[in-house]
Structure formats: C-alpha cells, structure tokens
Amino acid sequence: MQATEAVKLVLGIGEPLIGRLLTYDALGMRFREVKLRRDPKCPLCGTAPTITDLSIHREGGAAACEITPEPHAEPNGAPRSKEPVGAGRSKNDC
Numbered sequence: 001m002q003a004t005e006a007v008k009l010v011l012g013i014g015e016p017l018i019g020r021l022l023t024y025d026a027l028g029m030r031f032r033e034v035k036l037r038r039d040p041k042c043p044l045c046g047t048a049p050t051i052t053d054l055s056i057h058r059e060g061g062a063a064a065c066e067i068t069p070e071p072h073a074e075p076n077g078a079p080r081s082k083e084p085v086g087a088g089r090s091k092n093d094c
Contacts (some may be wrong), residue, residue: 001022005017019033019035019038020033020034020036021033021034021035021036022034029050
C-alpha cells in the first residue's frame with residue numbers, strides 16, 4: 001500500500017492519503033480511514049516550527065538520537081547492580 005501511495009504522488013494521479021490514516025485490522029479483515037488534522041503547535045510542521053534542520057538524519061546521525069539507559073534505583077533506594085541481567089547463569093538454569 002505504501003508503494004501505491006508513492007506511485008500516486010510521483011505520477012500525480014488518484015487520491016493520495018494526505019490528511020488521512022488508513023488502518024487495517026487483520027483479525028477482523030477490516031480497513032478503517034481516520035481523518036487527521038495538522039497540529040498548529042507541532043514543533044516540525046506547525047505554525048512556528050522549532051525543528052528546522054533535519055540534516056543530522058540525512059547524514060546517518062541516528063546515533064545522536066540514541067537513548068542511553070540511566071541506572072535505576074531499587075525499591076529500597078539502593079542503586080541497582082551494574083552486572084548484566086542473567087550474568088553468572090548458564091542456559092540450563094531456570
């Protein structure tokens with residue numbers, strides 16, 4: 001379906017899903033169309049965008065968006081062990 005949408009946009013034919021979202025329920029074998037409105041407060045496409053430079057993504061800078069987990073505290077307030085989950089266990093342990 002995405003390829004069909006791309007062809008429609010490139011050739012300028014048909015009715016593309018601009019402003020609409022098509023959902024598919026595989027279990028019920030149903031399609032549903034939802035109309036979407038542009039959010040004027042959106043930081044990317046709103047009336048006063050604050051995100052104006054996407055070049056980091058074009059240059060393969062996905063690592064800049066990587067989330068590094070911070071250590072969490074145990075319920076008693078003590079910091080968690082830095083030992084990886086499952087460390088010291090063999091695959092035969094249950």
